[in-house]
Every structure is written in C-alpha cells, then in structure tokens.
Amino acid sequence: xxxxSGKKVRYLLASGALALTAVLSACGGxxxxxxxxGGDVTINFLHWRGEDVKALDTIIDKFETANPTIKVEMxxxxxxxxxxxxxxxxxxGSVGDVFASFPGAQFDALAKAGVFTDLSGSSFLDSFNAxxxxxxxxxxxxxxVPYQLVYNDPIYNVKLFEKYGLTPPADWEGFLALxxxxxxxxxxxxxxxxxxxxxxQFMNTMVMNxxxxxxxxxxxxxGEAKLTDEWWVKxxxxxxxLNDKGYFQPDALGTKDAAAGALFVQExxxxxxxxxxxxxxNAAQNPELEQALLAPITVSAGEAKYEGxxxxxxxxxxxxxxxxxxxxxxxxxxxxxxxxAGEYANATGQNVTxxxxxxxxxxxxxxxxxxxKKTLFQPRFTIKNGDNQKAVTNxxxxxxxxxxxxxxxxxxxxxxxxxxxxx
Amino acid sequence: xNIKRMKHKRALWLxxxxxxxxxxxxxxxxxxxxxxxxFTDWDGVSDSYRMVGLGxxxxxxxxxxxxxxxxxxxxxMLSVVIVQTIVSLVLAMLLSRNTRTRxxxxxxxxxxxxxxxxxxxxxxxxxxxxxxxxxxxGLRGAGLDSLTQNWIGDRHIAxxxxxxxxxxxxxxxxMIVFIAGLQAIPGELYESARIDGGNRWxxxxxITWPLLAPASAIVxxxxxxxxxxxxxxxxxxxxxxxxxxTEILSTYIYHTAFGNYEFGLASAxxxxxLVVLAVLTYLQFxxxxxxxxx
Amino acid sequence: xxxxxxxxxxxxxxxAIIAAPLYFVLISAFKPTTAFFADPLGWPKPLTLENxxxxxxxxxxLRYFGNSTLVTxxxxxxxxxxxxxxxxxxxRFGGRIGAFFFALYAAGLIVPTQVNMLPLYSLVRKxxxxxxxxxxxxxxxxxxxxxxVFMLTGFMRSxxxxxxxxxxxxxxxxxxxxxxxxxxxSAPALSACATFLFVxxxxxxxxxxxxxxxxxxxxxxxxxxxxxxxxxTNYTTLLAGVVLSAVPMVVLFxxxxxxxxxxxxxxxxxx
Numbered sequence: 001x002x003x004x005s006g007k008k009v010r011y012l013l014a015s016g017a018l019a020l021t022a023v024l025s026a027c028g029g030x031x032x033x034x035x036x037x038g039g040d041v042t043i044n045f046l047h048w049r050g051e052d053v054k055a056l057d058t059i060i061d062k063f064e065t066a067n068p069t070i071k072v073e074m075x076x077x078x079x080x081x082x083x084x085x086x087x088x089x090x091x092x093g094s095v096g097d098v099f100a101s102f103p104g105a106q107f108d109a110l111a112k113a114g115v116f117t118d119l120s121g122s123s124f125l126d127s128f129n130a131x132x133x134x135x136x137x138x139x140x141x142x143x144x145v146p147y148q149l150v151y152n153d154p155i156y157n158v159k160l161f162e163k164y165g166l167t168p169p170a171d172w173e174g175f176l177a178l179x180x181x182x183x184x185x186x187x188x189x190x191x192x193x194x195x196x197x198x199x200x201q202f203m204n205t206m207v208m209n210x211x212x213x214x215x216x217x218x219x220x221x222x223g224e225a226k227l228t229d230e231w232w233v234k235x236x237x238x239x240x241x242l243n244d245k246g247y248f249q250p251d252a253l254g255t256k257d258a259a260a261g262a263l264f265v266q267e268x269x270x271x272x273x274x275x276x277x278x279x280x281x282n283a284a285q286n287p288e289l290e291q292a293l294l295a296p297i298t299v300s301a302g303e304a305k306y307e308g309x310x311x312x313x314x315x316x317x318x319x320x321x322x323x324x325x326x327x328x329x330x331x332x333x334x335x336x337x338x339x340x341a342g343e344y345a346n347a348t349g350q351n352v353t354x355x356x357x358x359x360x361x362x363x364x365x366x367x368x369x370x371x372x373k374k375t376l377f378q379p380r381f382t383i384k385n386g387d388n389q390k391a392v393t394n395x396x397x398x399x400x401x402x403x404x405x406x407x408x409x410x411x412x413x414x415x416x417x418x419x420x421x422x423x
Numbered sequence: 424x425n426i427k428r429m430k431h432k433r434a435l436w437l438x439x440x441x442x443x444x445x446x447x448x449x450x451x452x453x454x455x456x457x458x459x460x461x462f463t464d465w466d467g468v469s470d471s472y473r474m475v476g477l478g479x480x481x482x483x484x485x486x487x488x489x490x491x492x493x494x495x496x497x498x499x500m501l502s503v504v505i506v507q508t509i510v511s512l513v514l515a516m517l518l519s520r521n522t523r524t525r526x527x528x529x530x531x532x533x534x535x536x537x538x539x540x541x542x543x544x545x546x547x548x549x550x551x552x553x554x555x556x557x558x559x560x561g562l563r564g565a566g567l568d569s570l571t572q573n574w575i576g577d578r579h580i581a582x583x584x585x586x587x588x589x590x591x592x593x594x595x596x597x598m599i600v601f602i603a604g605l606q607a608i609p610g611e612l613y614e615s616a617r618i619d620g621g622n623r624w625x626x627x628x629x630i631t632w633p634l635l636a637p638a639s640a641i642v643x644x645x646x647x648x649x650x651x652x653x654x655x656x657x658x659x660x661x662x663x664x665x666x667x668x669t670e671i672l673s674t675y676i677y678h679t680a681f682g683n684y685e686f687g688l689a690s691a692x693x694x695x696x697l698v699v700l701a702v703l704t705y706l707q708f709x710x711x712x713x714x715x716x717x
Numbered sequence: 718x719x720x721x722x723x724x725x726x727x728x729x730x731x732x733a734i735i736a737a738p739l740y741f742v743l744i745s746a747f748k749p750t751t752a753f754f755a756d757p758l759g760w761p762k763p764l765t766l767e768n769x770x771x772x773x774x775x776x777x778x779l780r781y782f783g784n785s786t787l788v789t790x791x792x793x794x795x796x797x798x799x800x801x802x803x804x805x806x807x808x809r810f811g812g813r814i815g816a817f818f819f820a821l822y823a824a825g826l827i828v829p830t831q832v833n834m835l836p837l838y839s840l841v842r843k844x845x846x847x848x849x850x851x852x853x854x855x856x857x858x859x860x861x862x863x864x865x866v867f868m869l870t871g872f873m874r875s876x877x878x879x880x881x882x883x884x885x886x887x888x889x890x891x892x893x894x895x896x897x898x899x900x901x902x903s904a905p906a907l908s909a910c911a912t913f914l915f916v917x918x919x920x921x922x923x924x925x926x927x928x929x930x931x932x933x934x935x936x937x938x939x940x941x942x943x944x945x946x947x948x949x950t951n952y953t954t955l956l957a958g959v960v961l962s963a964v965p966m967v968v969l970f971x972x973x974x975x976x977x978x979x980x981x982x983x984x985x986x987x988x
Contacts, residue, residue: 044930051946054775075932078945080662084681085926088838091468094847095930109684113468195576195664197948251553253665254576258952259552262754274948281949285751386682387488397665401578411666414487422482431809434891438806439818442799442862449859450825453833453840460836467835514731517724528728530974531735537966539920539938542959546738549745549952555757557741591734623720652829655922676831686835693832700827 041327042071046086046096048079049314051281055347063334070327072098090115093321097328101144101315103135104381105389116143117318117325124333127341132312132353135377146312147335149351151293151370152204152275152378153308155282158290160187160270168294170301172238179247182270190242191269193260194253199396200380202273204309205295207235208376212305217383217392223420227395227413228406236395236405238298243400253400265289275311276370279363280349292366308370311378312353391415460690467686479691488667489675489692493699495582496651496671500703502586503650508642511594515601516631529602532595540592544659547588551575551660575661578668585660585669589653597642604638605631643707651700672696746957753953768957772944778961780933781940784850785919785962788936791854792861792918793911799858800865801873801907805899807866808873809881809891819870825863830923838927848930857924861914868913872906873899912973919966937962 045060053076060072075095077086083106089095091113101107110116119125120142125133128145136144161167164185169175179189192198207216211231219225226232242248249255249263257274264272265285271294272278279291295308316335318328334340341354351359351367359368383389391412398408461479465472483489514532518525535543550557551574559571574584612630621629632639654673657663663670663678670678672692680689745753746768748761772778803822807815837856838847846852880902881894889897900907922938929935935943941958944951 049947050943051949053943073932075930076943077926078942079947080658081926081942084677087468087681088835088927089930092839092842094842105682105684109466109468112466113470115468195661249554251573251576254551254553254573256548256552257948258950259555259754262555266755277948386684387679390678390682394664394666397578401576401665401668403666408666411487418482418486431891435806435809438802438891438895442803442866443818443821445799445855445859446822446825446862449837449840449856450828450833450862453836454828456836457832510731513727517728526974528732530971531732533970533974534739534967535735537916537970538959538963539922541920541922541938542963545955545959546742549757550738550741555754557737557758560758561737591738595735648827651827654829654831673829673831676829680831680835690832693829696829697827697832701824704827 040069040071041324042073043097043322043324043327043331044095045072045074045098045331046090047074047076047100047314048082048086049100049348050076050078052344052348052350055344058347059335059340059344062340063331066334067327067330070330072331090319091321093319093323096319097322097324098331099317099319100147101317102381103146103311103313103315103378105384105386107136107138107144107315108384111138111143115317115320117320117322118143119145119318119329119332122329122333124329124336127336127338127355128353129355132310135312135381136315136317144315144317145332145336146315146353147341148277148312148314149353149367150275150277150311150313151308151351151367151375152201152311153293153295153370154190154202154205155264155272155274155276155279155291156294157264157267157270158292160267170297170304172296172298172300175296175298176241176245176247179242179245183246188249188263188269189247190249190271190273191255191260191263192248192252192273193255193257194248194397194400195256197257198252198255198260198273199393201275202239203235203393203396204376204378204380206239206298207231207379208295208306208309209297209299209304210235210238212376214376214379215382217379217388220416221383221385221388221420223417227392227416228409232395233405233409235298236399236408239396240399240405248400253397276363276367277350279366280361283349283361283363291363293370305374306376307373308375309378310370310375311381313381314350385419387419388416457690457693460687461694463687465686466684467680467689468684472687475687479688480695482688483691483695488670491667492670492672492675495667495669496699499582499586499653499671500647500650502583503589503653504643504646506586507590507594507597507646508639510590511597511642512601512635512639514594514598515605518598519602519605529595529599532598534595535592536596538592540653540655541659543588543592544656547591547656548575548660551584575669576665578665581661581665581669585653585656586650588656588660589650592656593646593649597646600638600642600645601635604635608634640708644704647703647707648700651696651703672699742956742959745953746960748953750951750953768951768954769961771951771954772958772961776940776943778937778940781935781937784934785937786965788850788853788857788925789915789918791851792857793914795854795858796861796865796914797907797911800862800869800910801900801903802895803862803866804869804873805891805895807870808876819866822863822866822870826867828863830860834923834927841928847928848934849928850934853925853928853936856928857918857921860924861917864917865910865914868910869903869906872903876902908973912969915969916966919962 053074056074060074064071086096087110090099090110101110118141125142125145132149133142133146135146136142164181166178166181169178182189192202216225216231220227243252249260249269261272261274261278261282263269265282267286267289276293282289282291293308297304316332318325318332322328335344336354338354338356341352342357342359345352345357345364346360349361349363351364359365380389380392383392395408395412398411399405462474462476463472464475518529549555553559553573553576558574562568562571572580575581608631613626616626616630652673653671654677657669657671657674658677661669663674676689676692676696679692680686741758744761747764747766749765749767752761803818807818810818841847841852841856846855876899880898920938922942925936925939926942929939941955941962944955944958
C-alpha cells in the first residue's frame with residue numbers, strides 16, 4: 001500500500017515535470033519557427049512614446065504594405081521603466097530590432113555595451129539635418145539617429161501676453177518685470193511641475209547664459225569645474241528668486257506635470273516651464289489657446305549668447321544582436337523619408353530632425369520658427385552619469401524646499417565628488 | 424515499523440522536491456548571484472566586469488545619499504509599523520462583533536488591499552496634488568486652509584505622507600488579522616474580570632493584549648516587511664524626491680542599478696538591505712517571544 | 718456611552734477616509750479629461766463612457782483579460798499545490814529538518830525583488846522561457862513560494878498531530894494522509910492563501926514587464942502601462958483602466974470574503 005502510493009507520487013511528479021518541459025519548449029519554439037518558415041520576417045520596434053502608438057500604427061501599416069515580407073511588432077514601455085527592463089532586454093537582443101534610446105546617460109551605457117549597430121554611411125542619413133543628429137554619434141560613428149526635435153524652452157500664452165502688453169524680454173530684469181505684471185493681474189506667471197519634469201526642463205534655459213558653453217557639465221564630471229562655482233550658484237539663486245517672489249504657483253514642488261499643464265491650459269498661468277513637445281497636447285485640450293516659446297534670459301541683453309535650448313531625442317537605432325538587421329534598417333530608412341516623417345510629425349505634434357518636412361499645425365510651426373535661432377543642445381543631457389544628473393536636478397528641488405543656493409550646490413557637488421573618487 | 428517510517432520519510436522528501444528545486448533554481452540562485460555581483464563593477468548591461476572586492480560596500484557607506492536612504496527607511500518603517508498597528512487594532516476592536524453593518528465596514532476597509540500598489544500610488548498622487556488634489560480642496564472647502572500642505576513636495580512631510588498611503592492601503596488587511604485574534608478570545612474571561620471590578624484599560628492590558636500576541640506578531644512582521652519593500656508607491660508618487668527626501672532602500676537600489684548603471688553597487692546595497700531586514704525581523708521575533716513568555 | 722459614540726464616530730470617519738479616494742477614481746473614470754482637471758471632485762457631467770471605449774479601442778483588452786486570468790489561475794493553483802506539499806512535509810518532518818526548510822523559505826520573504834531581478838532575467842532568458850506565459854507562471858510560482866509556504870505551514874502546524882499520527886499508524890501512506898486529511902482540513906487556509914496569491918499575481922507588474930515581450934502576451938497591469946506616454950498621458954483613460962482591472966478582484970473579494978477571514982483566523986491564533 002505504502003510503496004504503491006510512493007510510486008504514485010513519484011510517477012506524478014516525474015510526469016508533471018516532463019509535461020512542463022514539453023509545453024515550455026513547444027511554446028518557446030513555436031514563435032521562432034513561425035517567423036522563419038514563411039519567408040516572412042517579424043521585427044520588434046521598442047520605444048517609450050506611448051502617445052505616438054496610433055500614429056506609428058498607421059505608418060507601420062503602410063510600411064508593411066510596401067514591404068509585404070516584413071512585419072513590425074511595436075511595443076512601448078513608459079520612459080521610467082524604459083531604463084530598467086528595456087535595457088536588459090535590448091542588451092541580449094531579445095527585443096528591439098529597432099529601438100529608441102535617450103541621449104546622455106542611456107546612450108553612453110548602451111554604446112559601451114555594444115548594443116548599437118554602426119549606421120555610418122547609410123544613405124538614409126542624408127535625409128536628416130546633419131547638426132541635429134550629432135547627438136547620436138560617438139567616436140565618429142553614427143550609432144543612433146535622433147528622430148524628434150524638441151525645444152526645451154518655456155511655453156507662453158500669446159493672448160494673455162498681448163492683453164497685458166507683454167513681449168518676450170531680452171534680459172533678467174525684463175523677465176522679472178514680466179512675471180510681476182502677470183502676478184499683479186492675478187495670473188500665475190509660471191506653472192512649474194516641481195515634483196517631476198520641472199527642474200530637469202527649466203534648468204536648461206536658466207543655465208545656458210550663466211555659463212554659455214556646451215561642455216560645462218562635462219567639465220564638472222571630470223572634476224575641472226564645480227557646481228559650487230558662481231554659474232550654478234547664480235542659477236540656483238535665480239530659480240529661488242522666482243519661487244520666493246511667488247512667480248511659480250504655490251507649492252510648486254508638489255505639483256506634477258499633468259497638474260502644471262492643466263493650470264496653463266485653463267489659462268490660469270501665463271507660462272509653462274516645459275518645452276515644445278507639449279504644445280500639441282495643450283492645443284488639443286484648449287483649442288482657443290495661442291502659444292509660443294520663450295526662454296528666460298538670465299543675464300543682461302548684451303551678455304546673452306544663446307536664445308534657447310534644443311534637444312534631438314528619440315534616437316532610433318538598430319540592435320547589434322538583431323537577427324534581421326537588413327529589415328530593421330529598411331524600416332529606419334522608411335521612417336527617414338520626408339513624407340513619412342511629416343506624417344509622423346503632423347499626427348503626433350512632434351517636430352522631427354528630417355529635412356524638408358512640411359508641418360501643417362500652428363504648434364509645429366511655432367517650433368519650426370526656432371530652427372533659425374541660436375540654441376544650445378540641452379545641457380542636462382550632457383551629464384553622462386545618471387547619479388550626477390539627479391544630483392543636479394535635486395539641487396533645484398532643494399532650493400525650492402528652503403535650502404540656500406550655496407548649501408544646495410554643496411550637497412550636489414558632494415555627490416559629484418563621490419562619483420569622481422569612485423572611478 | 425521502522426521500515427514503514429523510512430518509507431514515510433522518503434515520500435516526504437519527494438513532497439519537498441519539486442517546489443524546493445524550483446525555489447533554489449529560480450529564487451535562491453539569482454539572489455546569490457546578486458551577492459556575487461556585489462563584489463564586481465558590473466554595469467548591468469555590458470558583457471564584462473571586474474572584481475572590486477569590498478569597494479562597493481565601502482562606497483555605499485561613504486555615500487551621503489545611501490546614509491540618508493537608510494535613515495529614511497528607518498523613519499518610514501517605524502511610522503508605518505506604529506501607526507498601522509494601532510489603527511488596525513483600534514478598528515478591529517471596534518468591529519470585532521459580527522453585525523451586518525460591521526461586516527460591511529470591514530469589507531470597505533479591506534478594499535484598498537486588493538488594488539495594485541501602482542494604482543494606489545497613482546490615485547494618491549492626484550489626491551495629494553497641492554492645487555487640484557482632493558485633500559487640499561477638501562480642507563479649503565471645510566475652511567481649514569491653514570491645514571493645507573504641500574504633501575509630497577515638502578521634504579519634511581513627503582515621507583510621512585507616503586507612509587500614510589501605505590497605512591491606508593494595508594490597515595484593513597491587518598485589521599482582519601486582529602479581528603480573527605479577538606474573536607478567538609473566550610468571552611468568559613472578560614465576564615469574570617468585569618465581576619472582579621476591572622475597568623476598560625485593565626481588561627485590555629491584562630486580557631486582550633496578551634492574548635492577541637500571536638496576531639500582533641503576524642501584523643508587525645508583515646508590516647515591517649511590507650514597509651521595507653514598499654517600492655511601487657514611492658516609485659509612482661515621488662520617485663524618491665524631492666531631493667532624495669523619500670528615497671528608501673528599494674528605490675535606491677533601483678535607481679543605482681538602472682539609472683546610474685552601477686549594478687555592482689546596487690547589489691551591495693541590496694545585501695546591506697537584506698542584512699538589516701534580517702536583523703530587524705530577528706529582533707522583533709525575539710522581542711515578541713519574550714513578551715509572550717512574560 | 719460616550720465611549721460607544723466615540724467609537725462610532727471613529728468608524729465612520731475611517732470609512733470616509735477609505736471611500737473618498739475610491740470615489741475620486743470612480744467619478745474620474747467616467748469624466749472627459751478636461752473636466753478631470755477643471756472640476757476634479759464634481760460629479761461627472763456629462764457622464765461619459767468614452768474612457769472605457771478608448772481602452773478597448775486602443776488595445777485588445779479582452780485578450781489581456783484572458784492572459785491575466787490564465788497566468789493568475791496557473792500561478793495560484795501551482796503555488797498552492799507545491800506550497801501545500803512543502804508545508805505538509807515541513808510539519809510532518811518537524812524537528813531540525815522541518816525547521817531548516819521552514820527557515821529556508823521564510824528567508825525568501827525578506828528578499829526584495831530588485832536584488833534578484835536581473836540575474837533572474839538572464840537565467841530565464843537562457844532557459845528560453847521568456848516571452849512565454851507558462852514561463853511567467855513558473856517564475857511567479859517560485860517567487861510566491863516563500864509566502865505560500867509561510868502561510869500554509871502556519872496553518873498546518875495547528876492541525877491536530879493526533880489525527881495525522883493516528884492515520885499513519887493505520888498504515889495510510891503520506892500521500893493518502895495529505896490528500897484525505899491534510900488538504901480537506903486546510904481548506905480555509907488554502908482558500909485564504911489563494912485569495913492572497915490571486916491579488917498579488919493579478920496585480921504584478923514587475924515580472925510580466927521583465928519576461929513578456931510580445932504585444933499579444935501582455936497582462937492587464939502591463940497593458941495599462943501602454944496608456945502612459947512620455948509626456949502625454951490621458952489620466953481619465955488610465956483611471957478607467959484601473960477601475961476595469963480591479964473589477965474581477967472586487968467581485969471575487971465580495972464572494973470570498975469569509976474565506977479571507979476564516980484563513981486569517983487560523984493563522985492568527987496559532988501564529
């Protein structure tokens with residue numbers, strides 16, 4: 001009796017394990033077999049732009065019609081998750097034959113891990129504005145192609161400005177006076193998402209003329225310059241000044257992106273400290289809104305070197321571990337065609353780095369006007385270490401939370417020093 | 424008889440086998456490789472890494488952020504454990520008898536526990552918003568403007584504001600454990616104590632509390648582990664900000680591994696985390712044991 | 718008397734604290750986005766289903782429901798089977814062996830997922846189990862085993878030893894004892910544990926995110942992530958998704974409430 005039951009148990013366990021292995025291997029094998037057998041190739045396209053899925057679906061449909069042997073499977077992960085899970089998957093090639101990456105820290109790490117295929121010399125690169133895709137180069141190789149063009153300058157409400165006779169000021173005194181006028185008229189001067197994106201966006205225009213160089217943060221990370229130097233302390237002081245004078249909405253540090261945007265859309269705020277990427281969304285929520293971009297000039301008019309900040313991002317690349325690199329490149333090439341890029345831009349409200357695209361909405365044209373201005377590549381993205389990047393934005397949160405600019409700068413510099421001592 | 428026992432034992436080993444193999448292979452082994460990586464400078468993406476000995480442990484303890492994180496974690500854990508235990512105990516005592524209303528209220532209190540913590544974090548991000556959030560709007564509506572706060576933006580308040588959400592989400596669950604414990608206490612004990620002239624406090628001190636010890640042990644152990652591992656809430660609500668005011672160990676590990684590409688350093692942080700948690704759990708266990716014995 | 722009223726007041730106050738945020742989610746799910754920001758607390762007017770329509774419009778939500786159900790049912794049943802076998806063996810072994818295995822699993826309770834997620838990922842990938850719902854089930858079972866074993870052992874310890882001893886003297890095998898005596902007697906603990914695992918598995922975000930790639934295999938929490946954009950998120954749609962994915966749990970909870978309480982009772986008394 002006992003022995004029999006013992007056997008039964010063993011038999012059960014053994015057969016269970018067998019069945020499991022069988023099913024697993026069947027499921028695992030099934031997918032790849034299907035993609036190989038019919039001559040059809042499925043490529044996976046991984047990115048973080050959940051809001052672009054609809055527009056890209058349409059484009060992918062057309063691509064598949066034009067290339068009947070290639071299927072594109074698109075997957076998105078929110079940008080905060082993109083850093084963790086996407087990276088692991090990208091680095092072993094299990095997803096993302098075509099994938100997007102952020103400039104700065106992420107690009108560097110993925111480049112170091114050898115995830116990018118060198119795209120140098122590909123003919124489709126000629127469709128792009130050569131200056132704007134430099135962010136995807138390393139050691140002379142074009143590893144990724146930035147697709148989106150963003151101006152990280154605050155947005156302002158044109159009609160509100162006209163109502164109070166205001167125009168974009170040319171110096172810091174003018175900017176403070178402008179804020180004061182708005183405040184006196186019961187309008188929040190600047191809607192500021194202090195809890196999430198605000199510090200990282202606003203710091204760029206605030207620092208661009210206080211230290212008008214494109215490599216200041218590189219020097220900081222190399223130990224050749226310090227956050228406790230005058231340029232950063234001044235930047236922090238000026239941000240604190242705006243906050244202390246009540247030019248941000250109350251409790252700005254606890255406000256998230258969506259709520260800050262709502263203040264601007266409802267015309268309770270005159271400016272929104274974000275960037276051109278948000279123009280289309282604002283217009284969708286309030287079609288009456290007339291918007292333009294304005295960068296605060298933190299110095300006197302004569303000292304101002306830059307008029308604003310730009311970023312080329314959503315850097316498209318082909319995975320070096322992809323089994324279908326040719327098909328992946330074909331998809332990239334398709335996206336680079338001016339008419340396709342134009343379709344993407346007009347459907348998503350994002351400007352693109354492809355030349356010769358015709359934009360059809362007023363919001364896209366607003367940003368297009370900025371191409372002729374003298375803008376600096378987003379300083380925040382020149383910080384290569386994620387920890388350092390966070391220390392920098394944290395120092396802004398610290399001054400908004402009551403620290404003095406000197407304290408905040410010292411605290412941030414301590415983190416940088418620590419990272420310097422590690423390497 | 425002996426042969427029979429041996430056969431029994433053999434069957435029992437077979438019972439342990441499948442689950443334990445799975446556990447060792449898919450849980451213990453990855454955890455131990457974390458220990459290995461803590462001695463390397465692996466970035467989490469590359470194919471290669473170097474051994475760096477105890478460097479990551481030294482860097483962790485040298486780091487201001489890491490020390491701040493440890494402190495935050497202790498504050499967070501203590502406030503959640505204390506508040507949640509008291510709240511769930513009080514609720515349990517108020518709702519321990521089975522009446523229709525009470526059963527309904529228990530269900531309501533329990534409800535947040537079945538929502539995912541990502542959802543809870545999302546909901547409370549909006550509740551806490553300084554301008555459009557229901558908490559500040561409600562306070563203003565009630566004429567209590569002076570009580571409005573910058574809940575998750577103020578570095579002195581944010582950590583406790585999130586601790587409150589943790590309690591909101593789990594106190595109902597812990598209340599159920601206490602109710603179960605309370606219902607198991609024989610009513611006669613109270614009767615005779617009352618006849619002896621005991622007042623409410625004395626009844627609680629000498630009957631309820633000692634007899635609830637097993638339930639309290641479960642509640643406190645669960646709450647400690649839960650609060651230590653609280654990740655989703657903070658990740659969704661503040662992501663450790665403002666200025667690291669709400670960074671706890673689990674979010675620190677995440678940021679270090681995936682934001683800064685220092686998987687080795689993050690693993691060292693995890694190992695320190697494990698040791699701290701193990702020590703805490705052990706101390707609690709011991710404290711509750713002696714409490715029960717006394 | 719004053720005490721009684723104070724108690725009632727407290728109970729109602731707490732009910733309001735629980736209900737208010739839930740009310741907020743519910744009304745938001747039925748509001749257009751503009752109203753969500755303009756009048757966050759007001760009753761939705763017009764009451765709209767557009768958020769729910771958008772959910773089903775943009776994603777195959779029914780398939781994701783199916784995936785989630787499959788993964789959750791698989792994870793829960795396999796966890797209970799393996800967990801109860803282990804718990805039974807731990808209790809029957811007793812002594813050093815029992816204590817060792819109990820400690821082995823209890824230690825797993827305190828390991829944060831962030832510690833082992835990357836090594837786990839590369840292991841699963843090497844086995845070829847990634848992007849596979851069954852693989853996800855097996856990994857989840859391994860991760861939930863500490864909790865399952867912890868809960869079930871607590872309960873099975875309380876089963877009267879004599880019942881089992883008597884059974885084994887009668888010559889019944891361990892398997893028979895397990896099936897005929899231990900399992901039926903543990904029904905309340907098993908169902909309580911099941912409900913726990915159900916909630917955890919249904920809501921789990923990290924493991925599916927790590928292991929699932931293809932769009933056809935997403936689970937609900939992962940699907941909801943597809944509604945979050947980099948800068949543009951339609952929060953009313955997202956909150957509608959939150960409501961929708963919570964519905965099965967709420968229904969389950971309402972029907973199985975007493976099992977929760979019954980199972981917890983057992984654990985709490987015998988500790």
